[in-house]
């Protein structure tokens with residue numbers, strides 16, 4: 276059997292309790308959820324009429340333990356859409372089960388969220404992706420998932436989705452097209468390109484041999500998050516958009532003396548926060564929610 280801690284049977288009952296608690300604490304009923312990656316928590320600052328809660332006060336929520344992840348859930352309005360923003364996400368390497376790592380996604384679903392935006396910091400393997408660039412995620416390789424470390428392991432909860440969910444096209448093409456259009460209109464097209472994101476377990480960064488393997492496999496950027504959230508979101512029918520802020524070049528040469536560290540990752544987040552904020556804000560403003568007829572809607 277899969278390790279017990281990967282089959283969090285207790286989560287089944289927790290989702291609704293957490294959703295009910297949150298809905299008793301705020302009048303906001305979010306349509307869009309945003310998960311902020313390392314150093315990208317400032318996305319929540321754009322929300323108006325905020326209600327925010329420390330993860331430690333939310334029943335059933337795990338705790339963020341990584342620098343650059345504030346650990347607050349922020350509800351508010353953004354360009355006419357009601358949003359909920361996670362300032363700080365959970366990672367498998369922190370010791371959270373994948374059920375807990377993805378716990379917020381199902382809570383958002385139960386609160387009525389229709390679209391999930393995931394952001395992360397990632398290292399670049401592709402020659403054309405430089406630190407400071409933004410990669411619109413076209414698809415992902417979920418390495419832990421390939422070996423059974425998957426949040427959907429265990430009894431399937433038919434209330435959320437099927438036993439065997441399809442993952443092809445899990446990053447919504449319509450949203451990706453609009454994001455690329457927005458990048459042009461913002462004058463940052465040179466910074467933005469589509470690519471494939473790979474999740475590794477972490478918390479160590481890649482060895483040179485691992486970097487070269489990932490590159491050979493056609494991966495453009497690598498991180499330690501995002502894929503589990505997207506699997507659970509796709510399973511329960513949320514539309515997904517993802518972006519990676521490229522924070523470093525992954526070392527692929529034995530001659531290269533560079534090395535990556537988390538402080539450098541967070542620094543790029545500070546440098547690029549405004550551009551990421553602009554892109555996400557404009558994307559949200561163009562989203563069609565509940566079949567409203569709006570121009571350029573997706």
Ligand SMILES: O=P(O)(O)O[C@H]1O[C@H](CO)[C@@H](O)[C@H]1O
Nearest residue numbers: 312313395396499500537540
């Ligand atoms: O994926 P996010 O949460 O953005 O963080 C990325 O940056 C951290 C490493 O610096 C890792 O947690 C990696 O996953």
